[in-house]
Amino acid sequence: MASSTEGNTRPVRLADIAKAAGVSHGTASNVFSRPEIVREEVRERVKAAAEAMGYAGPDPKGRLLRAGKVNAIGVATTEPLSYFFEDPFARTMMAGISEACDATGAGIALVSAGNEEKLAWNIQSALVDGFILFCIEGGLRLVELTRERKLPFVALELGFDDDTVSAIGVDNVAGARLAAHHLAKLGHRRFAVLSLPFADDRTGPVSPEQVRTAVYPGTRDRLVGYFEALSRFGIDTAGIPVYETENDEASTRAGLETIFASAEPPTAILAMSDRIAMVAIEWLAARGIAVPGDVSVIGFDGVPDAALCNPPLTTIAQPIAEIGRRAARTILDFDGTVRRETLGVELVVRASSGSPPKTA
Amino acid sequence: MASSTEGNTRPVRLADIAKAAGVSHGTASNVFSRPEIVREEVRERVKAAAEAMGYAGPDPKGRLLRAGKVNAIGVATTEPLSYFFEDPFARTMMAGISEACDATGAGIALVSAGNEEKLAWNIQSALVDGFILFCIEGGLRLVELTRERKLPFVALELGFDDDTVSAIGVDNVAGARLAAHHLAKLGHRRFAVLSLPFADDRTGPVSPEQVRTAVYPGTRDRLVGYFEALSRFGIDTAGIPVYETENDEASTRAGLETIFASAEPPTAILAMSDRIAMVAIEWLAARGIAVPGDVSVIGFDGVPDAALCNPPLTTIAQPIAEIGRRAARTILDFDGTVRRETLGVELVVRASSGSPPKTA
């Protein structure tokens, strides 16, 4: 109905209005991209023609090819797209990325896909100037896929061992050491670890052998840090149960069931993420186990929610938003070099950790 | 250093490897887009040439121009980009949009900008097949800007009066009626309204005159709903203080200060968003005013956080994620028609509302 929404046939190109206005396509182009260099009378004539023919303005598809730059950065993950809006860690990271993008006026393109094949296609065809990779599960594959594009990219979080890829993350060993040291110093001697995945698609108790061959360096480093600190307190780390979760509710609960089925349950839980820690706190509360009265819990990440849960979570805080900002800048100001940054972490003591019970 | 990251000179085009492999560019193109139709021997030769020359695969920029479809939908707002990841309402909406996009393999491009001019440019140059508009402040302008692109788009939330634009939202009048009715039925007689903006860049107490000329229909409708329901209880709506906030902490607090400075403060607060309501609850708690003992608070939206605050918030729940899903589908399955949908809302009674105090 309305003259503006024909919706059917619509091949109005710049060349069409150029012809209609009786000027060359060069001039027509200038009317839109550098209006100041075309004579007013001509400019108005072209604009009028554009208006009359329902021209939508220069099509960015055409401009893109010539210009080369998209002015958007892609953020990719193997998780579903909703991960970006639901996971607290991802959200905080995205807020940091957003900030850097806002500052330069760049856009953000979210890339993800259900299956491998679609993911590959989506990465190959994403219209972006570079990628930030959320290397959760399948991070290695994600890096490989992205490398094919030969665009700048930076891996987040899991410090990739591969020195040829740019990465920004934290010192996981140091952070984990801080966490374990905090609890050991409070007097704890019986620990359990609720871990992030060591490799793709695994879950369950972990043997030392499996730890050694861990695919995800971040997970491995955190465990190394825990054990290093505990060893210094004379604790036999070989006896500490390590349960691998998928950083979700179901697998964490399963881990807790296993761990607390033991004859000598732990008085302290080292959780490799705040999400795991918060599920643990909830599970313990539901079982009538006091936190930190009976069991202390420490998380890892320092997501905003951790301060709000009950009791507030003691955790190792990463500068999440800052990592995001730096990642975005790495792409935005790409200079052709590999950039690997390790940021510091911080122990944030809240109410979920305390001395072990006297009876224990 | 690494052969893959030269980063400097890199104009390897499909045509280059075609020449190197001694085939036409048509055949070279087929090797990547329809490998099954080219003879194996040739296919391998071309692939080898591509590998040798460090070809990154067909550049999507080139393909795009020919193909026409981007396979991504743009989500635009006048707020900063971080809004998508920080605001609970936006997040829930985005989760719904994500779901629909995941299902069809489409990507999401986030569009925003600090100032008007940049926003216009970003919308004009966004590489997307259509837009979903978060019409918060400046929604009208956003719609105008987007209309220029002549791509399918749908406005969210604020039921646009303009019947020529597709929109998905809820029945604000009905929802507000539900809210006011709930509180009035509990016995409340002294109300205050903490409102969303009525027009761009405003804040402060609102006169009836201003309400009538409200620019944002959503805000207006909610107020109409409140007043309608209260009138039925014989309450003089003209005496109800309406304070316009910007849906943020500062302006909401300012509103509360004003409202509770009155000689006869309200026993019930009608907040037009959960965010406002949650700030109000916090503010009241800090002043030692019991919720719902002294003052009842009801929100609007039904964001997930509302169930977790203390006390849990009574609110009017919109099917936020469903709105998002439908909006995305409207773009993805665009058929050239204007689509306007109004979804139902639901009163969710939690602990923030109760009978007014006896003394009042």
Place this chain on the structure above:
DNA sequence: GGCTAAAATTGGATCGATTCAAAAATACAC
């Protein structure tokens, strides 16, 4: 009016691919 400098306009080349009708190569049958 004639001349020069400055401003505006032109139109071909380019960005990097895909498409498709026509031509060439190969396979098969007799």
Place this chain on the structure above:
DNA sequence: GTGTATTTTTGAATCGATCCAATTTTAGCC
């Protein structure tokens, strides 16, 4: 060995703009 059917390959046309060197117009001045 020839003719037909089938599979491959070719190369010009197209997608929609921007850029820029060359050309044409206009402006300014004597």
